[in-house]
Amino acid sequence: MNNIPLLMKREFWEHRGGFLWAPVWITGVILIFTVLGILSAEAFHASSHVHMGFSLDDLRENISQADWSQAGNALDMAQLMFGGVTSVGVFFVLFFYLLGALYDDRRDRSVLFWKSLPVSDTATVASKALSAMVVAPVIAFVVATAAYVLFLLIVTLWAGAHGLNALPAIFASHPLGMLWRLVLTLPVSALWALPAIGWLLFWSAYVRSKPFLWAVMVPLIVLMLNWWLGKLGAPHIPDDVHLAAILGRLLFSILPGSWMKAEGSGVLVSHIKQSLDPDHIVSSFDPSNVYGLLAEPNLWIGIVAGVALLAAAIYFRQRRIETAT
């Protein structure tokens, strides 16, 4: 078990592209579009002399205290946006990372090399789960924060070019407070993700082929079967159990912050609506709100399920080597 830091390093070596370069590219593209947007706004402004709704020259003359605090709120939202967009990237990276983590080396037979070394299967599976819980989200968070700093720099320079000092807006925002609140969400997101981590690693260790199909189709078929039984009036799991939410967590809880809903059931659709409301999203990052989740049985049931699935993944890692291909 004392090998685990090195095993996690190994995971990073293999998945540098997903863990590091994916968030770098995602935030890089946002920054490029920010610059392009600024440039095209400037070009449009210069050629047409039309007053757009948003004129920096007007701002310079007529700006008030309330406007500054609104600008600060906008910057807070931008900071969240950088975190949110990289989180979506983390979701896709982790989804395919976990499905391949105990399958790809069986398919190319390099599992025979890894198994020729004195590393227990428990340590192997644990290092992969920890990489998904900690390494990928933390790297993405650091990259998102660095990108936000660059974003502030770009905005400041742009405003400066128009003789406007953007510093009051930055002072009106809460970059450090926001940063700290986002840091605090990382452990909660990691715990919340356990059912999906366990589920995806389980199929990765268990199947002889097509881990993606198994992991995705099993919950879908269960859901449809239950719905169909319900229509027939046959015994089925009643609607108030929220089967969709439970099964959804097996697939989507690796999205950082996917617990952000009062009930914490992680159904994507319903909380996207809430996320669009700025007041709600900022308050939902309040540490008391975030750590209130720790008091919910929902989280702990998920942790138990996740650990059980990880134990099953270890069991099959010990016994399954061959794949169908």
Place this chain on the structure above:
Amino acid sequence: MSDAAANPIVRARNLTKTYGTTHALDHISFDIEAGRIVGLIGPNGAGKTTALKAILGLVDFDGDLRVLGLDPRTQRAELMEQVCFIADVAVLPRWIKVSEAVEFVAGVHPRFSREKCEAFLSHTKIAPGMRVRELSKGMIVQLHLALVMAIDAKLLVLDEPTLGLDILYRKSFYESLLSDYFDENKTIIVTTHQVEEVEHILTDLVFIRDGKIALAATMDEVGERYAEVMVNPDKADAARALKPLNERQIFGKSIFLFDGIERARLAALGELHKPSVADLFVATMKGTYA
């Protein structure tokens, strides 16, 4: 260690493995002592790889099997501190860099010597920054061998280690093993179809057929037991009366392979030879695919 000398490195009793209805291993028992180089030889599908996988804890089995006193099924991680394994050349992960592979093995293996490994690698064209996917098959096996030879292990298991390599790499593979690695504290088990290339380095021979051991003997015993006689046609009937294992024709003479017949009686029939392992193998496995 003194207990290693008293206990066999590998001790199998009634080792059995079934896939569905076929017996890959059918109640086999054997011991492998320290300081031996054992050739495990058999036709395709005879159970060689299954036996090796059982020894390495890569497959479940019935019966009793102890490797260095440990149960491979439940103590694989512990066992792998003392046991090294090269399957065939294709098992090193293709994405890994040479330097990463060295760093990883150095980190997880308490008996690995980075200096030794780097010394082996310095005799090759392999550079630390190269990825395995950029290496040729021969270079991959050199890298794997460098990693394995830098580990002070008690048992080295080789499963078709030179498959698909050209003759230069094959020769240097076994030469490195013998001159830079093997000593009386180490034991090597090797399976291969290229019997001619290993027969001069083996100390023990195990033939396996249909999941059963067809022959298990030291090379000295093989030399004493088996003899090949080149017989002129006039004495061929007398030779056949001694129930040879095998008979083949060459240049109008018959070559008979005998098991356990007195040398003096055979010498009267014709010219005596030590049979090659390949000939012995062919004779023992007659009718395998029939």
